[in-house]
Amino acid sequence: MRNRTQHFINxxxxxxxxxxxxxxxxxxxxxxIGKISxxxxxxxxxxxxxxxxxxxxxxxxxxxxxxxxLEKIAQEYEKRKDDIIEVITAELGSPISKSDKVHYQMxxxxxxxxxxxxxxxxxEEERGETLIRKESIGVSGLITPWNFxxxxxxxxxxxxFAAGSTVVLKPASNTPFAAFLLAxxxxxxxxxKGVFNLVTGSGSTIGNGISSHPDIDFVSFxxxxxxxxxxxxNAASGIKKVSLELGGKSPLVILDDADxxxxxxxxxxxxxxxxxxxxxxxxxxxxxxxIHDEFVEAVKEVIAAFPVGDPxxxxxAVGPLVDDNQWDTVQSYIKKGMDExxxxxxxxxxxxxxxxxxxxxxxxxxxxxxxDMTIAQEEIFGPVMSIITYDDIDEAIKxxxxxxxxxxxxxxxxxxxxxxxxxxxxxxxxxxxxxxRTDFSAPFGGFKQSGIGREWGDYGIxxxxxxxxxxxxxx
Ligand code: NAP
Ligand code: MG
Numbered sequence: 122m123r124n125r126t127q128h129f130i131n132x133x134x135x136x137x138x139x140x141x142x143x144x145x146x147x148x149x150x151x152x153x154i155g156k157i158s159x160x161x162x163x164x165x166x167x168x169x170x171x172x173x174x175x176x177x178x179x180x181x182x183x184x185x186x187x188x189x190x191l192e193k194i195a196q197e198y199e200k201r202k203d204d205i206i207e208v209i210t211a212e213l214g215s216p217i218s219k220s221d222k223v224h225y226q227m228x229x230x231x232x233x234x235x236x237x238x239x240x241x242x243x244x245e246e247e248r249g250e251t252l253i254r255k256e257s258i259g260v261s262g263l264i265t266p267w268n269f270x271x272x273x274x275x276x277x278x279x280x281x282f283a284a285g286s287t288v289v290l291k292p293a294s295n296t297p298f299a300a301f302l303l304a305x306x307x308x309x310x311x312x313x314k315g316v317f318n319l320v321t322g323s324g325s326t327i328g329n330g331i332s333s334h335p336d337i338d339f340v341s342f343x344x345x346x347x348x349x350x351x352x353x354x355n356a357a358s359g360i361k362k363v364s365l366e367l368g369g370k371s372p373l374v375i376l377d378d379a380d381x382x383x384x385x386x387x388x389x390x391x392x393x394x395x396x397x398x399x400x401x402x403x404x405x406x407x408x409x410x411x412i413h414d415e416f417v418e419a420v421k422e423v424i425a426a427f428p429v430g431d432p433x434x435x436x437x438a439v440g441p442l443v444d445d446n447q448w449d450t451v452q453s454y455i456k457k458g459m460d461e462x463x464x465x466x467x468x469x470x471x472x473x474x475x476x477x478x479x480x481x482x483x484x485x486x487x488x489x490x491x492x493d494m495t496i497a498q499e500e501i502f503g504p505v506m507s508i509i510t511y512d513d514i515d516e517a518i519k520x521x522x523x524x525x526x527x528x529x530x531x532x533x534x535x536x537x538x539x540x541x542x543x544x545x546x547x548x549x550x551x552x553x554x555x556x557x558r559t560d561f562s563a564p565f566g567g568f569k570q571s572g573i574g575r576e577w578g579d580y581g582i583x584x585x586x587x588x589x590x591x592x593x594x595x596x
Pocket of ligand 1: 173322329332343345346348365
């Protein structure tokens with residue numbers, strides 16, 4: 122049992138002023154694996170006060186000092202590799218191979234990338250007599266979701282530290298333990314006290330408290346649109362800046378000249394990743410009518426290469442959903458798809474054979490989906506693919522953009538001109554052409570209701586800075 126009922130405030134592990142706790146469950150076994158404190162408003166106040174007190178000196182550190190710090194954090198993070206992988210598999214149910222190659226790696230790369238960015242980042246610029254400086258925004262409140270326990274936290278933390286901002290982090294209550302490892306990593310790296318503060322607890326107390334706290338200057342949130350809206354409303358009273366990374370319903374456009382097996386693999390891998398609990402998941406697969414039947418056959422074949430099962434088994438590609446709520450939600454969307462007249466090609470409701478314990482679900486594929494069906498419009502956050510056919514590229518782009526979201530887009534095929542036309546035509550913050558490598562220097566974030574602001578690389582650092590003009594500076 123992991124009993125992590127203390128918060129990390131001002132460089133120390135401290136008890137909560139309350140006594141309530143929250144159980145954390147392993148979604149593969151349904152067993153309680155530990156508990157965290159359900160923090161109080163006083164706990165939060167204490168953490169914010171520590172961050173506020175640490176701000177004047179941390180914001181004045183030199184760029185070289187912060188590069189050194191981020192590099193030290195990356196080194197300490199690497200030393201905790203086995204622990205990080207173990208924790209993510211236990212609390213999220215992520216297959217062990219993915220906890221390593223995806224979750225562990227993404228967390229690490231954000232710290233490395235932030236250090237790299239600082240080597241060339243322009244904090245000051247002279248324009249005649251005027252000096253323009255980018256100064257740290259102040260105390261930041263970070264609220265993160267459960268689906269990527271290291272990636273979502275690390276991108277915010279690396280950017281904040283690079284910009285000289287001090288922070289209070291509230292991780293998701295169902296996958297909180299990775300954040301405790303980060304606290305230990307920062308301690309080992311010698312992060313000055315008060316720069317990083319960790320307070321656990323409910324969204325309604327700690328999350329809500331962060332978004333309305335008078336001493337927090339900026340709230341960086343990743344999570345659902347519903348909560349994002351509440352955060353914006355709360356932040357409005359104090360004219361607090363917010364950055365929101367929300368949901369998506371991203372399209373994968375397959376071109377008529379695509380290698381069909383490769384296209385099917387790309388499509389299935391994308392919705393299977395993290396059991397579909399990915400904000401950028403390509404849940405709408407747009408396929409030309411001319412290759413539809415062949416594509417569906419290829420998808421059926423490819424699914425067998427994505428075994429669902431025990432996350433501790435190295436051969437497992439897909440683990441359980443994060444909790445019973447998420448399982449119920451995914452099941453109800455699958456039922457809805459059938460009720461609305463989509464054709465089930467693979468998967469369906471219920472648990473996969475032999476996996477009665479744990480929140481396992483089947484990789485599910487629908488075809489004959491119309492873009493106005495619920496399963497094509499709402500974010501499911503499970504491994505459910507909707508295949509939609511199109512006649513020509515202009516129609517494909519139109520369908521791709523017919524959504525309230527704009528987080529990501531994908532295009533797969535051969536003709537370069539068409540690939541580029543589709544990539545430019547999709548209104549989303551990040552579009553991927555033919556399975557590129559992850560680029561940690563590229564901005565990440567959403568158009569439309571997928572969010573406000575950007576994370577990753579130099580764009581991520583910018584979010585934690587305020588431009589300041591000093592007129593007559595060089596007069
Ligand atoms: P969520 O319910 O919005 O929760 C996200 C975080 O907000 C958690 O830490 C949660 O705390 C906290 N929270 C809950 N109520 C709050 C309130 N009233 N005020 C302030 N904070 C509050 O989202 P989720 O279910 O964890 O994650 C799934 C959603 O996140 C999906 O919609 C997905 O698309 C989105 N997402 C977006 C991105 C992106 O980068 N764009 C990445 C990943 C996920 P508790 O855990 O204590 O409830
Ligand atoms: Mg939630």
